[in-house]
Amino acid sequence: MENKVIETIQNRRSIRRYKQNQITDEELDKIIEAGCYAPSGGNNQSSHFVVIQSPETLNELKALVVEEFSKMEIKEDTYKSLKASILQSKKGNYDFTYHAPTLILISNLRGYGNAMADCSVALENMMLAATSLKIGSCWVNQLKWLADNYTVKNYIKKFDINEDEIICGGIVLGYSEQNNLPPIERKGNHVTFIK
Numbered sequence: 001m002e003n004k005v006i007e008t009i010q011n012r013r014s015i016r017r018y019k020q021n022q023i024t025d026e027e028l029d030k031i032i033e034a035g036c037y038a039p040s041g042g043n044n045q046s047s048h049f050v051v052i053q054s055p056e057t058l059n060e061l062k063a064l065v066v067e068e069f070s071k072m073e074i075k076e077d078t079y080k081s082l083k084a085s086i087l088q089s090k091k092g093n094y095d096f097t098y099h100a101p102t103l104i105l106i107s108n109l110r111g112y113g114n115a116m117a118d119c120s121v122a123l124e125n126m127m128l129a130a131t132s133l134k135i136g137s138c139w140v141n142q143l144k145w146l147a148d149n150y151t152v153k154n155y156i157k158k159f160d161i162n163e164d165e166i167i168c169g170g171i172v173l174g175y176s177e178q179n180n181l182p183p184i185e186r187k188g189n190h191v192t193f194i195k
């Protein structure tokens, strides 16, 4: 049974190498629209999408991320991906965006119980829309990990993300340098059928 939606879900892969040419505004608009069409708890629609394409701003933000991760200590229970980000930042050669030309951060209201869920469904919608448009994407969580970092909180005020909002995640977008990656077989997860 052919089904475009299911094919797109299975073909989406996290892309970590990008061409440097920017995606078109038409493609970007379609992707953002897909994010906005995501469901939200109580139809709250309070997700805030920040689209960053300015190379200067991206470089500034990447440098800030490296600086702030470099100051962090690794503890025994530090989450493995966060640990990798800290270690790479301490080496000084870390680009959490994989040199992608577009970064979308998503924030929502602090204290809103569905903030993370609403942002997550919007991020997945955008990654699926990107896949269907032959645009690579990857979830990047570094700004979420730094959501309560004082310097970062101050910096993101220029993105109109103020004290009442918290960054829940982000994605990078661009034309892929890694085409036709096969889907990773899902051997994890746990499904219980009660029929």
Ligand SMILES: Cc1cc2nc3c(=O)[nH]c(=O)nc-3n(C[C@H](O)[C@H](O)[C@H](O)COP(=O)(O)O)c2cc1C
Binding pocket: 012, 013, 014, 015, 016, 081, 138, 139, 140, 141, 142, 184
């Ligand atoms: C909540 C979440 C956070 C993630 N954070 C990152 C990240 O910071 N950097 C990254 O390269 N990939 C990140 N990923 C991508 C996962 O590593 C990836 O989805 C997983 O390895 C499966 O590979 P696939 O997306 O190609 O199927 C994240 C994915 C999710 C759902």
